Amino acid sequence: MNLEKILSISGKPGLYVLKVQTRTGFVAESLLDGKKVTVSLKSNVSLLSEISIYTYEAEKPLAEIMQNIANKENKGQAISHKEDNAKLSSYFREILPEYDEERVYPSDIKKILNWYNMLQERGMIVDEAPVVEEEVAPVAEEVVAEKEKAPAKKAKAKKE
Structure with a gap:
């Protein structure tokens, strides 16, 4: 079960999902009603994973x-x-x-x-799927193969 981005914000009901970190805090989405809230760094926030x-x-x-x-x-x-x-x-x-x-x-x-x-x-109680590294390697090989097939771009000469 992954609780990495699930937050409890003191003074606010329910749980929140961390969406975006900003310069002055972050934006979180409520699991109760789906509304987004901005939270300052001064707020008392707990990550459920901690x-x-x-x-x-x-x-x-x-x-x-x-x-x-x-x-x-x-x-x-x-x-x-x-x-x-x-x-x-x-x-x-x-x-x-x-x-x-x-x-x-x-x-x-x-x-x-x-x-x-x-x-x-909300359907967030699931078993963690094991990470399969074997699937990553063929994808990387396909990307390299595609780059090799593509014609090389010619560099434009600078006009002086």
Whole structure:
């Protein structure tokens, strides 16, 4: 699951996809309504790929937790983030049994489940396809072959 360009912007609902970086910030598109917003560098922005969840041994990346939810739900919707805290904690314990209950708050669990369901609705919960390098080489060879077939351009003589 690739969360590289998915953002959470403090003070704004939902998730955003990073579109363009500008000199003073960047432009992001909302996953809720598709509207584009400009965000300054002063805003508190979190890349989902950089978020980790506390466990008793170490921190687990959010992408791994989202993948665990996807595996449990067979890539379908997870339980609603509006369920009561006891049910959410029980569900999250099934996903990540070793999560640190003292440092991972119910609000964190709600946020993760809300984000997962939002990404799932948009069809963004997919397995990462392995990169196949063999397909790149023939394409490069075709480009080189095309350049060799093309007649060389003659340089224009400069008039003095």
